[in-house]
Amino acid sequence: MSEVNRELVLVGVDNAAFQPLLEVLEEREIIEAGQLHLLEEEEGEADPQVFANRNVPVESLEKFRFEPEQVVVLLKSGASAQAALAAAETAGAWVIDAADNTRGDESVTLVHPLLNPVSLAEAERRVLALPAAGAAMVAEALLPLRERIQAVEVVLNQPVSALGKSAVDAMAAQTARMFNGQEAEVDPAIGHRLAFNHLSSAEKPLASGHNLAELALIHDLRRLLGDQIAMDATINTASVFHGQLANLRVAMKEEVEAGEVSALLRNGARLKMTERPSSQEAVGGDETLVGRLRQSLLNPKQFNFCAASDNLRRDLAVNCAQVVHLLLKNH
Secondary structure (H helix, E strand, C coil): CCHHHCEEEEECCCCCCHHHHHHHHHHCCCCCHHHEEEEECCCCCCCCEEECCEEECEEECCCCCCCCCEEEEECCCCHHHHHHHHHHHHHCCEEEECCCCCCCCCCCEECCCCCCHHHHCCCCCCEEECCCHHHHHHHHHHHHHHHHEEEEEEEEEECHHHHCHHHHHHHHHHHHHHHCCCCCCCCCCCCCCCCCCEECCCCCCCCCCCCHHHHHHHHHHHHHHCCCCEEEEEEEEECCCCCEEEEEEEEECCCCCHHHHHHHHHCCCCEEECCCCCHHHHCCCCCEEEEEEEECCCCCCEEEEEEEECCCHHHHHHHHHHHHHHHHHHC
16 A cells, blocks of 8 residues: 555644654654644644644544544543544554553554564554653663663653643643742642652552552563563652653673673664763753763662653654654555
């Protein structure tokens, strides 16, 4: 089937990752405006969006007809997204789940365009899932060391945008109220103020003490890097809108020189070594920043380093656009 005849359908215009994805699709000329469909639950919920100097209307999800030649990207979760997934798969379209609608379904192939692009050809269904932004970043940072790693402990400082657009809007409102000397309203679902705060957990812990996001991070990393690496994870939420940073404690199978570890990271695909990575420095970029590499004072086989990236552009929009390109071109 010719690439010219293919269409891309984005479900969820009111999503924090929507604009970054639209920007990457346009920058890389992956599709033309005439190939693009934008869907929301109700027609008229969102204004037309500008893409490649053309206005693209936002159509009704309920009225839309899915076709086999389409690639459908789910940027939202919930009942309407689940219904869209079922309808698109029944129609024979490819579906990319970027919003955890298929979490826990092992029949859905988890795809990272750098780590396992060949899995597209081996997919059991025409439904794919993208790893969460934190897992995508950490997996890329660990990839150059994968064969030498025995265990990894991840401490991920995620931004508020990882919780969704509503959380971004809530923190913006809280910040404005506090600057005006007013008490900030707290979202009862989170239970803590987002503005000027650093949360040990943005969701209720399970009996084990972990939360679902932490277990999901571990699960995605195991699927991408293999079960042979022991893993644990902690996810904090920092009071920043965008940009994530992880502290990684990596236990190697054998003792290795710090210079060799540094060389492996420097040669890693889409990695950039920097003295002191920061999430602010990473925002807007297409690389994962790694740095502060040091040998542990507790264990000579352990190395600690940081990784930072733009969670929306780098780890969702770019990865999603690359998978879309592969599907439109080859599948």
